[in-house]
Amino acid sequence: MFTLANKKSGLARGALGLALLLMATVAPANDQSRCAVDDRDREVCLHNAAQRIATLSPGATELTYAAGAGNQVVAVVSYSDYPPEAKQVASVGSHTRIDLEKLVGLAPDLVIGWVTGNPAEQLETLEALGMPVFYIEPRDMDGVASAIERLARLAGTEAAGQAVADNFRTTMNDLEERYRDREPVPTFYQVWDEPLMSVNDQHLIGQVVEICGGKNVFGEQARLVPRIDDEAVLAANPEAIIAGGMGEENRHWLTHWEQYSNLKAVAEDNLFFVPPSLIQRPTPRLMEGTQLLCEKLDIARQKRERS
Amino acid sequence: MSVLATRDLIIEVPGREGGTPLNIAIEPGQVWGVLGPNGAGKTTLLHTLAGLQAPRSGSVQLNDLALGQLRRRHVAQRLGLVFQDRQDGFPATVLETALIGRHPYLSPWQMEGADDYARAEGALERLDVAHLRNRLVSTLSGGERQRVAIATVLTQAPNVWLADEPTNHLDLHHQSAVMALMGEQAAQGQAVIMCLHDLNLAARWCDHVLLLYPNGEACWGPRDSMLVPSALESLYRQKLAVVEVDGAPVFVPIKG
Amino acid sequence: MLVRLGLPLSLLLLAALAALLLALGVGSAQISPAQIWDLLQGEGDALARTMVMELRLPRALSAFAVGGLLAVAGALMQVLLRNPLADPYVLGLSGGASIGALAAMLGGLGGLAISSSAFGGALFSTFLVFGLAHGSGGWTPSRLLLTGVVVAAGWGAVITLMLALSPAERLPGMLYWLMGDLSYSRTPWPPLLLLLATCVVLIPLGRSLNVLARGPQQAAALGVAVRPLEWCIYVAASLLTAAAVTTAGSIGFVGLVVPHMLRLLLGNDQRLILPACALAGGTLLVLADTLARTMIAPEQLPVGVITALLGVPTFLFLLYRSR
Numbered sequence: 001m002f003t004l005a006n007k008k009s010g011l012a013r014g015a016l017g018l019a020l021l022l023m024a025t026v027a028p029a030n031d032q033s034r035c036a037v038d039d040r041d042r043e044v045c046l047h048n049a050a051q052r053i054a055t056l057s058p059g060a061t062e063l064t065y066a067a068g069a070g071n072q073v074v075a076v077v078s079y080s081d082y083p084p085e086a087k088q089v090a091s092v093g094s095h096t097r098i099d100l101e102k103l104v105g106l107a108p109d110l111v112i113g114w115v116t117g118n119p120a121e122q123l124e125t126l127e128a129l130g131m132p133v134f135y136i137e138p139r140d141m142d143g144v145a146s147a148i149e150r151l152a153r154l155a156g157t158e159a160a161g162q163a164v165a166d167n168f169r170t171t172m173n174d175l176e177e178r179y180r181d182r183e184p185v186p187t188f189y190q191v192w193d194e195p196l197m198s199v200n201d202q203h204l205i206g207q208v209v210e211i212c213g214g215k216n217v218f219g220e221q222a223r224l225v226p227r228i229d230d231e232a233v234l235a236a237n238p239e240a241i242i243a244g245g246m247g248e249e250n251r252h253w254l255t256h257w258e259q260y261s262n263l264k265a266v267a268e269d270n271l272f273f274v275p276p277s278l279i280q281r282p283t284p285r286l287m288e289g290t291q292l293l294c295e296k297l298d299i300a301r302q303k304r305e306r307s
Numbered sequence: 308m309s310v311l312a313t314r315d316l317i318i319e320v321p322g323r324e325g326g327t328p329l330n331i332a333i334e335p336g337q338v339w340g341v342l343g344p345n346g347a348g349k350t351t352l353l354h355t356l357a358g359l360q361a362p363r364s365g366s367v368q369l370n371d372l373a374l375g376q377l378r379r380r381h382v383a384q385r386l387g388l389v390f391q392d393r394q395d396g397f398p399a400t401v402l403e404t405a406l407i408g409r410h411p412y413l414s415p416w417q418m419e420g421a422d423d424y425a426r427a428e429g430a431l432e433r434l435d436v437a438h439l440r441n442r443l444v445s446t447l448s449g450g451e452r453q454r455v456a457i458a459t460v461l462t463q464a465p466n467v468w469l470a471d472e473p474t475n476h477l478d479l480h481h482q483s484a485v486m487a488l489m490g491e492q493a494a495q496g497q498a499v500i501m502c503l504h505d506l507n508l509a510a511r512w513c514d515h516v517l518l519l520y521p522n523g524e525a526c527w528g529p530r531d532s533m534l535v536p537s538a539l540e541s542l543y544r545q546k547l548a549v550v551e552v553d554g555a556p557v558f559v560p561i562k563g
Numbered sequence: 564m565l566v567r568l569g570l571p572l573s574l575l576l577l578a579a580l581a582a583l584l585l586a587l588g589v590g591s592a593q594i595s596p597a598q599i600w601d602l603l604q605g606e607g608d609a610l611a612r613t614m615v616m617e618l619r620l621p622r623a624l625s626a627f628a629v630g631g632l633l634a635v636a637g638a639l640m641q642v643l644l645r646n647p648l649a650d651p652y653v654l655g656l657s658g659g660a661s662i663g664a665l666a667a668m669l670g671g672l673g674g675l676a677i678s679s680s681a682f683g684g685a686l687f688s689t690f691l692v693f694g695l696a697h698g699s700g701g702w703t704p705s706r707l708l709l710t711g712v713v714v715a716a717g718w719g720a721v722i723t724l725m726l727a728l729s730p731a732e733r734l735p736g737m738l739y740w741l742m743g744d745l746s747y748s749r750t751p752w753p754p755l756l757l758l759l760a761t762c763v764v765l766i767p768l769g770r771s772l773n774v775l776a777r778g779p780q781q782a783a784a785l786g787v788a789v790r791p792l793e794w795c796i797y798v799a800a801s802l803l804t805a806a807a808v809t810t811a812g813s814i815g816f817v818g819l820v821v822p823h824m825l826r827l828l829l830g831n832d833q834r835l836i837l838p839a840c841a842l843a844g845g846t847l848l849v850l851a852d853t854l855a856r857t858m859i860a861p862e863q864l865p866v867g868v869i870t871a872l873l874g875v876p877t878f879l880f881l882l883y884r885s886r
Contacts, residue, residue, distance in 0.1 A: 078862070093861035097744075097862075098861075099591065099860055099861035099862075100746065101618055101856070102591040102860065104614055105592050105610065105614065107610060116730075120673045120674060120736075124674055125749060128617075128749070129613060129617055197731070223730065224730065354780075379783075379786040379787070379788060380786040382786065394779075397776040397777070400831075403831065407770075407774045407781075410771070411786040463785070
């Protein structure tokens with residue numbers, strides 16, 4: 001910064017003062033205009049940092065809190081259960097059908113929407129009422145980090161958000177370096193049991209499997225979340241089966257596979273449980289989920305060496 | 308006063324080759340009876356005369372104008388048809404049913420007026436169903452429904468009455484009453500033509516008779532020249548004996 | 564006679580206005596009638612104004628229009644098919660509209676595209692049924708009904724297929740549309756104007772409809788142009804139903820139960836029944852929608868569930884009382 005200690009150049013000081021004055025009048029438009037591009041490639045600009053944020057999906061809630069803007073969240077939707085503080089925030093319905101009235105009544109100045117999960121017409125209505133809507137839908141690890149950064153920018157919490165985003169990138173890179181090139185393990189990740197659903201390689205979870213050196217047996221499927229049947233799983237004969245389950249503790253989806261004693265995963269007892277909220281949401285908790293999944297696949301590898 | 312006439316009319320009966328072209332004129336004051344066995348086409352004839360069905364050939368004329376060229380409303384104000392089969396439509400009360408007879412006279416935006424109600428009530432009285440005015444038609448007996456149907460046409464007050472077996476379902480008292488009503492209408496200058504399955508009703512109440520044979524042949528004329536046993540026996544393929552009662556012939560089927 | 568019409572219609576009009584007032588006042592923030600009056604005149608709190616004028620008013624008016632359209636279409640269908648069990652969807656029209664809407668949703672298209680697609684699907688289905696039902700002698704009500712039922716079943720199968728193949732995250736939106744949903748209707752004026760125009764056009768035809776309802780032969784004998792009138796009813800009912808389904812998805816029960824209830828209470832004069840259906844159907848749907856958005860707020864219920872829960876017991880009660 002300038003040192004104004006030189007009393008001799010009063011002219012310089014005057015010029016500096018004038019320059020600062022000029023900057024002060026010209027700068028505000030740039031300094032206080034916060035812009036970010038959302039995942040629908042639209043630029044959203046706010047005059048001031050958002051102070052009343054509505055997050056219309058559980059993932060968006062987590063990301064906003066991760067960006068350091070938790071105190072600025074005034075509206076969430078159902079199942080916004082992480083972090084625990086979010087449960088105290090007013091709910092405006094489910095992410096598939098929002099109570100627009102209640103939302104409008106909370107007077108948010110920024111709405112975080114979910115491209116494919118929120119009802120388009122309701123969000124169009126919000127925009128027609130003049131509310132800025134910022135759509136997110138992270139499709140890969142970088143997308144998660146970028147979402148945190150952009151949310152932090154809009155909320156004025158750049159410092160905190162940047163730190164979290166950087167930590168996320170670093171951690172995921174480390175995990176990738178450590179596990180990606182190990183012996184591939186044919187893996188089946190079960191999203192749901194009735195109907196039976198898995199993921200392909202483009203899905204975030206599919207990417208997690210890749211990072212952990214697994215080979216998603218349904219990776220080549222066209223749909224992001226393909227619906228399959230038991231036969232397809234038997235035909236693919238994965239070495240490891242990883243399932244979430246309903247709720248955080250339920251393992252009964254895995255016991256379903258035990259009847260197929262010919263499945264490699266059953267023979268080797270590679271039926272692993274990873275809590276779904278750590279891996280099914282595009283949030284920093286993916287770090288934890290990825291770590292867990294990588295460790296499970298490693299267990300499978302170790303069993304190989306033994307046998 | 309209106310005259311309903313036919314010109315070389317042959318009615319459309321599926322499967323029937325042809326038939327005698329009909330050239331009849333139903334004049335004001337006349338009561339015509341159409342007689343014939345089942346399947347002769349009596350109902351078809353009546354519907355053709357009413358303009359509801361197209362003939363195979365020939366035409367029907369109302370006051371010397373072809374029926375097909377007249378506006379429906381015009382025809383409905385002059386021709387009234389009592390159907391043989393009740394079509395059960397939507398529920399309605401007896402009074403509402405009688406009132407629809409005024410439809411041809413009312414313009415779309417007009418509501419039924421006191422005069423229309425008076426006519427309907429009068430018609431219901433005449434047919435002895437006024438006490439049932441607020442009952443749903445579907446809850447009535449066959450005979451009561453028949454009388455309501457006739458009352459509807461009476462409300463319509465046409466110049467030409469086309470009645471398809473108007474005495475169906477009616478007990479003796481009401482049978483006579485209805486036939487007397489037809490006679491009354493004729494006396495007041497309307498033209499009446501009825502399909503009857505009861506030969507004796509025709510003998511007592513009609514002044515002209517049309518005989519329809521199953522093969523399409525027909526003959527018509529004043530009652531006395533038509534109601535001869537030989538013609539009737541070949542029409543109904545039934546031997547008949549005839550007696551005279553109260554100035555009119557009565558035909559009785561006999562074995563033989 | 565005018566009194567006979569005037570009294571029930573006035574009562575229904577009052578009920579309609581009361582329902583609208585209730586819909587404007589009730590929600591996540593209660594707003595009193597006095598405040599509503601201020602807002603309508605342009606004064607009042609900005610937030611309340613947004614809530615009432617931008618959210619509640621269009622929604623309530625749309626609900627009224629859709630309810631009225633469905634009830635009138637149901638009444639017309641019942642006269643056309645001479646069957647008290649007919650409802651506006653019996654000829655497969657809502658299935659066609661659903662397929663249009665779901666296809667647009669699958670394609671990721673937004674609100675206007677979904678509405679246009681639904682309307683197009685409805686019209687396509689109407690013409691398809693009409694064309695298929697055309698026999699050698701024109702069409703009869705039973706032929707039309709049978710064709711419509713079969714086509715509706717066909718659409719149902721296609722809808723099930725679409726639901727089975729759609730990506731998981733699109734499903735809730737599609738299901739909500741199928742269940743009937745007023746949560747995003749923004750412009751109530753098209754369906755509202757259509758409802759008004761239809762009532763005005765149908766009232767002079769009312770007596771002809773009464774006569775037609777007694778049976779087509781009877782009607783023809785009384786001077787009614789039966790085929791043109793039946794055509795006219797078919798087109799009108801289809802147009803009304805298409806507009807309703809386009810605005811709010813397939814909401815059930817209103818088109819079946821409201822005309823029935825009114826007939827039990829008011830008799831069979833279509834000149835009274837048709838405008839009464841418009842008012843009563845609208846009132847019912849406004850009340851149902853208000854309940855749907857407030858009963859378990861902030862969770863939103865599909866309005867079709869509420870119409871069934873409200874309509875069925877009321878109807879059964881009336882039926883019981885009328886014996």
